[in-house]
Amino acid sequence: MNTQVTIAGVDFKNPVTVGSGTFGSGMEYSDFVDLSRLGAVTTKGVAPTPWEGNPTPRVCEVYSGMLNAIGLQNPGIEVFCERDIPFLKQFDTKIIVNVCGKTEEEYEAVVERLSDEPIDMLEINVSCPNVKEGAIAFGQNAQALEHITHRIKEKAKQPVIMKLSPNVTDITEMARAAEAAGADAISLINTITGMKIDVGRRTFALANKTGGLSGPAIRPVAVRMVYQCAQTVQIPIIGMGGIATAEDALEFILAGATMVAVGAMNFVDPSTTIRVIDGIGDYMRTQQVDDIRDLIGAVH
């Protein structure tokens, strides 16, 4: 039985990674999960310098999901390279580094700093809804997305995944822009911008007023968008959005995703990734599927 998948020449032992920002740098989960079992660890977004993030409250729960407005708090690329990459290299898993910035130059600075680091892929976060500058501004306009993708592809030594925002009218337009600019893969979806009001206190539940909605509540939207993009572009897709079980992951794969990422559900049960990986194996055995690749995009 083969569970290995390949994206841009990088082989992953199985198609399961984690959503950036839901797994720290892996260190926080290493007491709960054997990181060597994961296809890849996708790290929390890293910027050129440390970012403080947003005021609290930063998270709140909603029906079958949660809102977050962390604001990409991160230690900056130097600490990340010195501390987090060596930690992850102890495990037999691939490393996907999520990159964020306020300007194109900041994204480039991180990408260039990573060029000689022993990591496998870059994921470019142009879709975080919780920071005022940069980030989503690049992900909601096809021309801006194409431009930044071009610039990053010129500097990047590792294959580049562009992480797309669902907060657009037509996500296939964004997928096409990323592909046209040379992206090696796309990942989707980032969170959907939402809001919760605390009726008792008559104020916003989050200090940032708005936050990104994640969790099972968004899964049908995410599956639909992965399907639409799979019908539109040739580059591989990493699908995510509320994956809680192997069946959820398989929906994304059948819709056209080559890999999947477990996101908010890591917060709910730290061992969700392992249950998903084991469940995919069980499904393949039960359904007599010899190769996971036969399932990718099988529903169309």
Add this chain to the structure above:
Amino acid sequence: MKQKTKAKVILHKKLQEGIYDLRLGTDLAQDARAGRFIGIYTSDRSKLLPRPISICEYDRDGNMLRLVYRVTGPNTGTEEISHLTPGDDVDILGILGNGYDTEMIAANYAHPVIMGGGIGIPPMLGLARELDEAYHGKGNITSILGYRDSNLFLAKGFEDSSKVYIATEDGSAGTHGNVLDVMKQNEHFDISAAGETADVMDTNLATCDVILACGPMPMLRAIAAYAREKNIKAYVSLEERMACGIGACLGCITKTRGIDGHSHVHNARICTDGPVFDADDLDL
């Protein structure tokens, strides 16, 4: 590997309107200590996140954790938890957070004063017991408990290991006011003038050299400011909206004076760097 586990409800009762006392059978009790907490899950699949609830008391020999919690409103996770009955299984994650270092406190300070406010009182009960052990029953521990009114849940329990003072917002029991009002009433207590008739505990309050506090943020802010002014050490346990409880989501940060070890900014993670902090390290 650590993981989400099942605990058995041993006993569950209402202490007063909205405040519940839950005893869980779990071997996680072995890792319990005052100030630490667990995540407790509901069985409602639309409510995903574990509810962080501090440990009130624990019994390592009996593998028991006691949680005393407040129902935060109708249709909330805590309301669902309040319907658990003995024999039920409940999913929990833990033990989480750092807790109070009672050995260190006993080694460095002579007159500890515990301050608990509202639903911040339960974890201080376990702390009072732990401190009493750490000081080998010297009888030098004082607890000041702040309530809204004369529904004084858990107050009796503190009497086993400490001298207890009560403050109520409505004045219906103890001092009319808050926990610091009790402190201020006693700070000019003249030990020599009182002579042999002095209550040794009152002198402990007047000579307090460390405060250990849990309660609402305005109370903790006031305590931190008071402690700084009086040159008293203070350790406070904080709460904040949490998602993961294990230090990954960065949802529950608190501002720090120095650079934090995780993100190299000024944000400590309440769930893993805390919830107990040296108040001097915080920018409350």
